[in-house]
């Protein structure tokens with residue numbers, strides 16, 4: 028109860044400040060501040076950076092959890108972190124990494140790059156874009172609150188029932204999970220719709236679908252996946268929430284419920300989710316490899332087709348996560364064959380990347396190193412994926428360290444390598460200076476070697492009988508030294524991450540005004556054609572696109588600028604808004620209310636959200652215009 | 666430098682082969698089901714190694730051959746693609762997958778088939794509890810825990826369910842996993858060719874002591890298995906000495922609500938914990954600790970210390986004399 032009261036007071040206090048009922052002068056000072064600018068921004072570039080920042084922050088938390096897990100597994104029967112606490116660690120590590128690291132980092136890049144790549148001034152719904160971000164952040168914070176108040180979720184990131192039910196996970200842990208994911212899920216869904224509309228509607232003249240850069244294509248398919256995959260998760264979470272908070276029995280076998288329904292709902296979401304976090308990484312890799320090979324992407328059309336096919340097949344295979352639940356041989360056989368078939372479009376991609384490099388002039392920048400390191404690593408993850416698709420063999424791999432190794436090859440070797448390639452690649456576009464390449468080199472090699480050291484050997488751990496999610500093993504099992512090697516590798520990855528953080532600081536310190544180049548990599552796509560730092564309106568005049576790799580084409584034709592498709596005219600901009608963050612706060616309060624079983628507070632939070640939505644309908648806000656003189660001034664300065 | 670790395674790896678390999686008894690390895694199956702599964706593992710590994718070798722060969726060649734030479738600033742030819750190549754790397758994987766898919770489907774159905782009655786499979790009902798295993802032989806009228814005894818050379822047909830959360834039954838060297846789900850009955854079969862003790866694990870996160878929900882499978886020659894069956898059907902559960910008699914009394918006062926002992930004539934419900942008949946013959950306490958008086962003491966004194974979250978209260982309130990009597994009685998159960 029005390030918590031609720033203090034939260035209420037805080038909310039009233041904040042509302043008072045933000046609505047100006049507190050002190051006019053103070054309000055003006057706040058509104059003039061940089062902080063206010065970021066909190067209320069609807070600019071896709073800033074939102075993208077906030078996504079990356081928050082995702083990076085959660086990456087540090089999730090990474091720390093991983094290190095603690097590895098430390099506990101250093102010795103057999105170690106008693107550093109055991110039992111429920113260990114289960115909290117592994118649950119929070121998984122949940123954080125998937126929902127609050129992989130997704131936001133990729134969505135961050137979507138925000139940073141996609142509008143620029145299609146020659147647009149912003150996403151289709153800037154307001155909703157900000158809302159997406161704040162909901163994601165709210166959900167992430169809510170999930171992690173568990174560490175501070177009452178214990179974090181401990182039923183695994185898959186949160187299977189009945190272990191996630193009240194009976195077996197009393198306390199608020201799983202509630203944090205359910206409501207945190209629900210809130211951030213709303214944000215993700217909104218974001219998915221936003222990018223779909225943006226890519227369909229906001230392309231510059233001449234930017235046909237088959238001229239879209241591959242990262243934009245993968246964003247498009249990913250957004251479609253989000254649109255179809257998140258509703259099942261929402262439904263599943265709602266059912267768990269009802270079971271836990273309102274005493275229903277959807278998953279309780281003793282009361283005629285069925286716990287397998289949750290597994291199905293979760294994986295109908297969960298498998299496409301895997302592609303949600305890998306396809307954009309494919310996109311980044313395609314951009315980086317093409318740029319630093321100085322060649323157009325080999326087999327662009329088949330790349331696009333393969334992306335769509337992977338997205339489609341991604342919905343047909345969810346039950347391969349459930350081969351051992353006793354679905355019977357027919358279902359297992361069907362899902363096995365469907366799963367294997369995904370290897371074909373994935374293989375197409377791999378070979379297309381290889382042949383993009385073939386005959387090129389490869390420049391091994393750090394971004395390129397991560398992209399190149401991605402290829403063999405992801406191939407490893409891919410082939411073990413095919414191995415897992417065979418049900419009889421999967422009966423052995425399933426829920427063992429073999430699976431742990433497999434999905435870390437895909438998620439780190441795939442997603443994280445892709446993200447890091449993107450970080451080094453787009454950093455100058457975002458911050459006006461490159462990251463230091465020498466430190467980048469150290470970062471890459473430490474991370475790459477550390478990664479393989481940690482996870483390659485885990486395939487054997489699985490084959491030698493170590494189940495996943497165990498806090499210890501027995502000395503007689505003969506697994507000790509393998510676990511120790513793995514832990515050493517994990518520490519190396521941790522050191523690599525510290526090097527990266529140092530690089531960020533160091534590069535920023537040593538950056539000068541001259542570091543801001545508009546086209547530092549001799550790029551191919553439109554984001555490299557505009558001044559650096561990117562003006563808030565992106566393109567002074569919307570460009571006319573004449574082919575794939577539009578900017579490269581212009582450069583090859585000897586042009587120094589894009590050809591404009593419109594005269595220089597005042598640009599209409601959306602005004603920033605304090606509502607998204609407040610709406611997220613409303614959801615947050617509501618979530619806390621439900622977690623602590625004070626339904627009144629839960630309803631109050633939702634009322635706050637609806638009021639904010641309602642009053643917005645009456646708000647007269649037409650945005651503002653940037654006049655021609657201002658644009659000219661800005662373009663000259665750049 | 667490279668030499669040293671290789672040496673270390675060689676040492677590791679030695680260690681691997683040296684200390685890996687057949688007790689818990691997928692790679693050294695001790696029966697038909699495990700062998701079938703391993704065959705598929707290897708088939709898929711061969712195919713995948715083939716794929717990896719091709720990719721890595723092209724990869725290495727490209728990286729060496731096409732890296733930028735100093736001073737080279739030519740613009741490479743912008744190739745659009747090559748239909749021939751693209752068809753090639755679509756068709757070849759499809760063929761490879763077909764090679765894998767056919768035996769996969771065959772084994773999937775074989776493993777799911779119920780062993781025919783003619784083979785006289787041993788029927789066992791497996792019930793998972795947080796964090797222990799109950800084994801019931803309905804045809805033989807035996808109930809036991811933690812140790813699954815099976816005859817060699819014969820299929821064992823398991824019917825699996827759970828009373829609380831989802832668990833997963835895994836004996837790596839005999840057969841892959843099957844989940845135990847409350848309200849559902851799953852089945853699987855396995856077979857051990859040679860006598861031996863094989864480690865079993867719970868493979869699905871099931872709570873605080875998921876990591877310690879171990880059990881083992883004891884495969885014995887049919888004659889010996891029969892002997893075991895006889896003994897279990899007529900367990901010696903009656904106390905012999907005065908101390909053991911005393912122990913039984915202590916047991917009846919403190920433990921009967923959760924534990925049954927077949928043949929001891931106790932009247933408690935005894936369904937929350939393992940049936941302790943034959944406890945003195947088990948290798949392990951709670952599937953985990955070596956079965957000796959010292960460990961029994963440790964277990965009784967604080968089960969949560971051994972298995973966090975175990976659903977057995979700490980028995981730390983007994984007088985030394987009573988405790989000794991209790992332990993003597995437990996160890997006398999054969």
Ligand SMILES: [Cu+2]
Nearest residue numbers: 832867871878
């Ligand atoms: Cu279990």
